Amino acid sequence: MDSTILAQAPKLAPHIPQMRLRLAGRMGIPPERVSVKATTEEGLGFTGRQEGIAAHAVCLLTPLGSPSDN
DSSP: OEEEEEOSSSOOGGGHHHHHHHHHHHHTSOGGGOEEEEEOOTTOHHHHTTSOOEEEEEOOOOOTTSGGGO
């Protein structure tokens, strides 16, 4: 699972390890398979004006027991 959080503030870097652990636990996958990144939009848009936070996430689902389960 790969995710990106768009926020001007607060600084999220100190919280990313715990976010990865929580997401992995909820999905039942190892934390190594979870990527969480944070970035700003350099003052642009509603996130840049600190009016909100946005997130994008993508994951690849495979059937249980498939070779990629390892």
